[in-house]
Amino acid sequence: ESFKDPFIIMFAVPFTLVGVVLAFLATGLTLSVTTFIGVIMLMGIVVNNGIVLVDYTNMLRKRGYSLYDAVTEAGRSRLRPILMTTLTTILGMLPMALSKGMGKEMYSPLGVTIIGGLLVSALISLILIPAIYTSINENSEIKSANK
Secondary structure: OOOHHHHHHHHOHHHHHHHHHHHHHHHOOOOOHHHHHHHHHHHHHHHHHHHHHHHHHHHHHHOOOOHHHHHHHHHHHHHHHHHHHHHHHHHHHHHHHOOOOOOHHHHHHHHHHHHHHHHHHHHHHHHHHHHHHHHHHHHHHHHHHHO
16 A cells, blocks of 8 residues: 555564674674575564554544554553564574574574574564654655644
């Protein structure tokens, strides 16, 4: 229906790469096919978190909430699901990232990539996406009020 919502969601994706880069610097990893697969998986998780947040905010707006109330309520009520998804994925990837046995060279970078990205993406999903949503929709409301 609108290009605003996909833009808001996709705007957060590049910022998750900050977590990946920090994880690479901390562990001494370099880019490889495995880490690129991890980045693609990470982008899917980040986009999913963004969709959950933006969709719920839009639903609240349709119910009559003001822009700020909808963003605040969506962030408050979606905090737990986003943090639980992030935490369970990180805990699930820890054995892979910390493995010492056979296949470590293949699987450890995948785990490190996803863990590093998720640590940053949780903050981005809960702070940056609502801020961008508010900014874009606030500007749209001002423009429509001036017409």
